[in-house]
Amino acid sequence: MPQLRSPDQLDAFRQELSSSGDADTPCISVCAGTGCLAYGADQVIRAFEAEIGKQGLAATVNTKGTGCPGYCEKGPVVVIYPEEICYLGVKPEDVPEIVTRTIVEKKVVARLVYSDPDSGEQAIRESDIPFYKHQERFLLSSNTRIDSKSIDDYLAIGGYTALSKALFRMTAVEVVEEVKKSNLRGRGGGGFPAGRKWEGSRDAPEEVKYVLVNADEGDPGAFMDRALLEGNPHSILEGLIIGGYAIGAHEGYVYVRQEYPLAVENIALAIRHAEEYGLLGENILGSGFDFKVMVHQGAGAFVCGESTALMTALEGRAGEPRPKYVRSNVKGLWNRPSVLNNVETWANVPLIINKGADWFTGYGTEGSKGTKIFSLVGKIANTGLVEVPMGITLRDIVYKIGGGIPGGKKFKAVQTGGPSGGCIPERLLDLEVGFDELTEAGSMMGSGGMIVMDEDTCMVDVARYFLHFLSDESCGKCVPCREGLRQMDRILKNITEGKGQDGDIETLEDLSELAMDASLCALGKSAPNPLLSTLRYFRDEYEAHIKEKRCPSLLCKDLVKYYIDPEKCSACLICLRKCPEGGVVGAKNMIHVIDHEKCTSCGVCFDVCPDRFDAVVKYSGEPVPPPIPEEQRMIDRKKKKDHEQSPSAN
Amino acid sequence: MDAERIDQIIEPYQGAPDLLIQVLLAIQSECNWLPEAALRKTSEKLQVPMSRILHIATFYKAFSLVPKGRHKVHICTGTACHVRGAPRILHTVQELTGIGAGETDLELKFSVETVNCIGCCALGPVIDVDGKVHGNVSTGDTADILEQYK
Numbered sequence: 130m131p132q133l134r135s136p137d138q139l140d141a142f143r144q145e146l147s148s149s150g151d152a153d154t155p156c157i158s159v160c161a162g163t164g165c166l167a168y169g170a171d172q173v174i175r176a177f178e179a180e181i182g183k184q185g186l187a188a189t190v191n192t193k194g195t196g197c198p199g200y201c202e203k204g205p206v207v208v209i210y211p212e213e214i215c216y217l218g219v220k221p222e223d224v225p226e227i228v229t230r231t232i233v234e235k236k237v238v239a240r241l242v243y244s245d246p247d248s249g250e251q252a253i254r255e256s257d258i259p260f261y262k263h264q265e266r267f268l269l270s271s272n273t274r275i276d277s278k279s280i281d282d283y284l285a286i287g288g289y290t291a292l293s294k295a296l297f298r299m300t301a302v303e304v305v306e307e308v309k310k311s312n313l314r315g316r317g318g319g320g321f322p323a324g325r326k327w328e329g330s331r332d333a334p335e336e337v338k339y340v341l342v343n344a345d346e347g348d349p350g351a352f353m354d355r356a357l358l359e360g361n362p363h364s365i366l367e368g369l370i371i372g373g374y375a376i377g378a379h380e381g382y383v384y385v386r387q388e389y390p391l392a393v394e395n396i397a398l399a400i401r402h403a404e405e406y407g408l409l410g411e412n413i414l415g416s417g418f419d420f421k422v423m424v425h426q427g428a429g430a431f432v433c434g435e436s437t438a439l440m441t442a443l444e445g446r447a448g449e450p451r452p453k454y455v456r457s458n459v460k461g462l463w464n465r466p467s468v469l470n471n472v473e474t475w476a477n478v479p480l481i482i483n484k485g486a487d488w489f490t491g492y493g494t495e496g497s498k499g500t501k502i503f504s505l506v507g508k509i510a511n512t513g514l515v516e517v518p519m520g521i522t523l524r525d526i527v528y529k530i531g532g533g534i535p536g537g538k539k540f541k542a543v544q545t546g547g548p549s550g551g552c553i554p555e556r557l558l559d560l561e562v563g564f565d566e567l568t569e570a571g572s573m574m575g576s577g578g579m580i581v582m583d584e585d586t587c588m589v590d591v592a593r594y595f596l597h598f599l600s601d602e603s604c605g606k607c608v609p610c611r612e613g614l615r616q617m618d619r620i621l622k623n624i625t626e627g628k629g630q631d632g633d634i635e636t637l638e639d640l641s642e643l644a645m646d647a648s649l650c651a652l653g654k655s656a657p658n659p660l661l662s663t664l665r666y667f668r669d670e671y672e673a674h675i676k677e678k679r680c681p682s683l684l685c686k687d688l689v690k691y692y693i694d695p696e697k698c699s700a701c702l703i704c705l706r707k708c709p710e711g712g713v714v715g716a717k718n719m720i721h722v723i724d725h726e727k728c729t730s731c732g733v734c735f736d737v738c739p740d741r742f743d744a745v746v747k748y749s750g751e752p753v754p755p756p757i758p759e760e761q762r763m764i765d766r767k768k769k770k771d772h773e774q775s776p777s778a779n
Numbered sequence: 780m781d782a783e784r785i786d787q788i789i790e791p792y793q794g795a796p797d798l799l800i801q802v803l804l805a806i807q808s809e810c811n812w813l814p815e816a817a818l819r820k821t822s823e824k825l826q827v828p829m830s831r832i833l834h835i836a837t838f839y840k841a842f843s844l845v846p847k848g849r850h851k852v853h854i855c856t857g858t859a860c861h862v863r864g865a866p867r868i869l870h871t872v873q874e875l876t877g878i879g880a881g882e883t884d885l886e887l888k889f890s891v892e893t894v895n896c897i898g899c900c901a902l903g904p905v906i907d908v909d910g911k912v913h914g915n916v917s918t919g920d921t922a923d924i925l926e927q928y929k
Contacts, residue, residue, distance in 0.1 A: 163898045167905075167912035201901035350858035352898035387804055387841055388894070428800050429840030431895070445797035446831070447838040506859035506900035513901065544858065580858045594861050598895070604838070686867075707919045709874045731874070732867050737919040 132407045135415045136293040139284075146285040155190045155232050156210040158273050159219075162197030162359060163352070163391065169221070170194070170205035176221040180228045190232055196272035196360015199514035200260055203243070208255055208273050215255040216241040246510070246532070263529045265492065265500050266516045268476050272360035277395050280402035283363040289408055291479035295371045296416040299482075304375035305331055308478065311486035312498045317343050317434070317471030318549065318575045319651070320497075320564035323478075326468055329458040331376040333466035338378040340369055341462065341469040343439060344385035344392065347431040348547030349598065351578035353502040354472035356514050358385065358392035361476070362399035366422065368478030370409065373420045376468055380421055384439050387426040397424050431548075431602035435650050436461075436469050438604065449604045450650035471576065473502060493519035497563035497574075507544075507580040510535045517562070524558040527581060538583040542666070546575030548595045548602075549655035551662025552588060571662040573655070587684040588667040589674050593621035595659035599652060610653030613644040617660065626687040629675035634664065679750025686730045690753045693734070695720045697744035700764050704734035704745065718764050722756035784809060785817045789824045796827045800835060803842060812843040848883045848890035850928045852876070853907040857896030860903035864918075868904050869893065871921045889928070 133139045159165075159174045177192045198206050203217035209231055216227065216238065223241060230236045243252045245259070252258045255273075275282035283289070295304050309324025330338055342365060346354040357365060369381045383400075385393055400422050403409040411419045425443055432438045433448035440462040442448035461467025477499060481489050490498045497519040503526065505515050510532035517526060523543055527533065534540050542552040551572035553560065560566055564574045582591065600614035617640050620633050641657030648654045664671060673679045680688040693704070693713075698720045705713040705721055712728040715721030723734070735745040788805045792798045802825065806817050813836055822829050836842045854872060856865045873879050876889050883890040899905050902914025906924060913924050 164901055167899045167902055167914055201899070204901065347895060349856070349861070349895040350900060352896065352900070355898055388897070426801060426804055427839075428804055428835075428842060430838060442800065443797075445799040447834050504900065506903070507862045512859075547858075578858065580862060582862055586862050591862070594858070686870075709871060709922075729870075729874075731870055731918060733871065733918040736917045 132405075133414055134407060134412075136297050139289060139293055139414060143284050143287075146281055153211060156193060157190065157232070158193045158195045158208045158210065160196070160198050160204060160206040160273070161194030161277075162201075162356060164197065164201040165204035165206060168204040168218075172221045173205050173207065173219050173224065176224040177228070180224050181232075184228060184233070186228070186232065193276045195275065196277045197269075197356040197514060198255070198273045199266075199269055199356070199516070200258075200511065201513040202511045210274075213254045213256070215243065215253070215258065217243055260511050260513065260515075260530055260532070263521075263525060264516050265518045267480055267500055268357065268364070268473065268502060269360075269514060269516045271364065272356065275361065277360050277362060278398055280363060280399065280406060283361070287483075288363055289367055291482040292367050292370055292408065293414060295374055295482050296414060296418060301331070301375050301377060304371060304482065307486050308375070308481060311481045311489040312496075313474065313477055313481060313489065314497060314564055315471055316473035316477070316501065316576065318546070318573065320574055323470055323474055326458045326470070327372065327376050329456065330378075330466040330468045333459045335465050337380075337465050338376055339462050339465060339467040340372045340376065340378045340381045341439070341443070341467055342369055342381070342383040342385075342472060342475055343434060343436070343469055344383055344389075344396075344472045345427045345434040345439060346386060346389075346472070346576060347434050347602075348576050348578045350506050350580050351504045351547060351576055353504055353514060353577050355389050355392050356502075357472050357476050358389065359395050362392075362396045363403070364476045364479060365396070365472055366399050366403055366409075368475035369422065370413070370420050371478050371482060372468060372470070372475065374418055376466070378466075378468070379419050380423070382443055382462075383422060383424045384427055384433070384443060385424060387428060393424065393426060400424065430604070431598075432604045432650070432652055435652060438650065439469065440467060447604070449606045450652075452649060473577075494561055494563040494566070496565045501562070501574070501577060503545075503577045503579040505531050505579050505581070508534055508538065508583040508586065509581040519563050520561045522559050522561055523553065526562070526579065527558065531581065534581065534583045538585065540581070541584050541586055542582045542588065542663075544572075544580040544582065544591065544659070545578065546573035546658070547578045548599050549573060549651065549658055550575045550578075551658045552582070552591065552666065553662070554666040571665055572658065585682055585684060587625075587680055587682040588663040588670045589621065589680075590625055590682075590684055592660045592663045593618065593625055596621055596656065599656045603652065607647070607649040607653065609644045609647040610649065610656065613640050613648075614653065614656055616640055617644075617657070621660070624671065624674045625680070625685040627674070627678040627685075629671075629678075631675070633675060634668075634671055638664070673750070677750045681749075683747040683749050685749075686732075688749050689730055689732075690725070690748045691723055691728060691730060691732070691734060692746050692748055692753045693721050693723055694744045694746050695722075695757045695762075697742050699742050699744070701739065701742065703737050703739065707733050707737045709733060715762070718766060720757065720762040720764060722762070725753070782816070782820075785820055789821055793824050794826060796825050799825055799827055799832065800839070803832070803836060807842055811847045812845060845883065846887065848887045850889050850909055851907075852889050852891045852925070853894045853897070854880070854891070855895075855897050855899075855903065855905040855907065856893040857900065857903075859896070859900035860905055863903040865904040867918050868906065868916055868921060871918045872906070872925070875922055875925055889925075 207216040207219045243258045305327050313323045314320040433442045435450050438448040438450040502516045544552045596618045600618045603610045605611045710727045712724045738745045792802045854869050880893045906913045
């Protein structure tokens with residue numbers, strides 16, 4: 130275990146690491162991120178290890194469980210270096226073939242590589258797959274190249290060079306200036322320029338200062354920060370140490386959700402390794418700069434992602450925000466200057482220091498520079514994490530990278546910014562992605578959740594979902610948020626249940642205005658965004674719910690009735706058996722009908738009815754046809770069979 | 780609850796009230812809930828009043844003041860799962876187990892919770908039972924999944 134005491138020792142050690150690993154040595158990297166693990170990636174890793182041992186290749190082949198490469202849709206993802214062959218949806222039983230064909234014979238297993246769903250064209254290398262081709266992956270690309278639990282891997286790909294550069298070739302002021310020049314804006318949601326935040330802390334008179342990592346990623350449907358923490362924890366740590374040096378802090382905290390156990394484990398391990406190597410602790414690399422980092426686990430409260438609430442939680446109290454008459458970079462944790470940045474913001478810092486602010490500003494729009502990671506999820510063909518340059522259009526993200534909407538459905542909206550964001554309709558799809566552009570459209574950048582919705586998604590239900598979430602997560606300290614959001618949630622719930630009244634929309638607008646003006650923190654101030662943006666673009670859906678008691682997307686349970694089409698029903702008994710209420714009446718050879726006295730509109734019958742029959746139909750806002758009379762329900766199988774066979778006989 | 784084990788957990792945090800949340804998380808993960816005796820001990824050792832401990836124990840979602848069931852059923856209600864039908868999955872689980880989100884049945888078999896995104900959005904809608912993720916769940920599958928747990 131080397132204690133590195135100077136930048137030269139660091140460079141020499143890095144040399145040693147890269148010369149010991151032969152560039153031609155095959156390396157199998159299997160994604161061990163949460164998504165792929167859920168697909169069974171751990172079994173794939175074990176299968177590789179077993180097979181490589183069996184074939185006697187253990188000395189010449191390296192197997193790694195790495196961080197998330199982003200293509201969650203096709204997990205488990207396996208990339209084989211140095212050829213960079215990318216196999217998708219790998220199962221343990223595919224492993225012997227991969228080892229024999231690819232590792233030993235250097236050939237490609239064609240059935241496991243990407244093939245375009247339309248043209249059938251295959252792409253062997255990761256960078257040729259359309260999902261990756263349109264991305265700029267500065268932050269995520271390291272994830273597949275390193276074992277996230279190994280500091281040596283991180284050092285071998287140039288890790289901690291930025292730290293050494295900052296400590297020895299730059300003054301603290303120069304570091305802050307460089308970050309200011311790069312116009313790096315906070316990736317956690319607010320988009321506040323990081324450099325200005327740092328400068329405020331550096332100039333504050335107090336002796337003791339802190340730098341903090343906000344890894345309390347609470348937005349439902351977003352997992353960018355987790356992928357970075359799990360996949361490349363050292364990049365965040367390196368950024369944090371540089372930040373500490375820049376503002377003159379000697380202590381840092383990582384506030385991470387306890388719901389992310391692997392992230393907690395990996396960042397804690399990274400801290401321990403960095404301490405052992407002398408990259409953390411006293412006199413880092415002989416520079417005279419001391420810095421230590423602690424991990425603090427959050428206990429599950431969305432509001433703790435808010436800066437002042439997070440600091441209160443770090444102090445061991447209930448995470449409630451406070452008014453920001455004085456900014457937290459001047460009076461924050463324990464009333465001392467504290468710079469709090471998001472995981473992704475910190476991960477950008479080493480890149481900016483290494484490559485320079487001018488490189489960073491070469492990407493993006495006027496107001497938003499660099500790249501941004503989004504978690505592209507919902508009704509989209511390619512679910513996953515995407516890192517794109519700012520300024521790319523939403524259309525490119527949804528169609529070129531995301532591969533459009535699955536199942537031939539029609540795109541309706543994309544929701545960005547998490548619960549504080551809004552829904553952007555199809556006609557604005559050519560909008561360039563940037564902090565200011567999204568805010569103008571009534572949404573926001575937020576931390577980077579991007580949820581795609583299709584024609585089956587009810588926008589009133591989406592608004593209700595977010596308001597319910599926020600009213601549940603409101604800490605209760607200020608009245609407009611605690612009471613206002615609850616009332617808004619109640620009104621929206623009524624609307625989705627068919628109990629909406631005239632004037633509801635106006636009341637919602639009034640309450641929104643109040644919550645936005647009078648709430649204490651950003652949670653309440655931005656809570657009406659999902660409601661206001663859906664009202665702005667999809668007002669007709671609200672009106673259909675209120676006036677016609679109809680859900681145009683056929684989703685809201687209380688406004689939808691199910692009906693079995695007797696023409697299509699083949700009396701297969703599937704829905705009858707699966708109905709949890711016993712609400713389907715029928716028998717073998719007897720057309721099924723729904724007993725509406727028992728039906729709770731749970732939709733199980735709709736889901737289980739085989740596609741070849743497609744007999745269950747949804748009705749909303751119009752009466753369901755009466756069930757066919759009992760005497761007509763018997764199916765004459767023979768007759769039906771003849772009838773079915775006749776077209777194919779032609 | 781093993782009183783000695785609780786002492787072991789609290790020991791390193793003695794006199795450090797700012798680490799209260801970390802202590803409670805450790806107790807929660809050991810016992811699956813926060814027994815009163817453990818909280819009293821924490822109050823004494825960390826020099827924090829009980830009122831503050833209860834404030835924190837009820838404020839944060841990770842804590843429970845009642846015992847939890849043998850199997851923890853987490854239904855993801857993150858946005859991605861929501862648009863893919865999570866509310867209907869939740870409804871079916873409620874029908875099948877007879878308990879709603881945040882509740883535990885009388886035999887202490889299941890505790891049902893909703894969670895905000897467990898990061899497997901490609902598999903949505905997702906149910907996580909005791910850490911095992913069941914993906915692409917349909918309302919029809921739910922009963923089969925729950926039946927695997929005794």
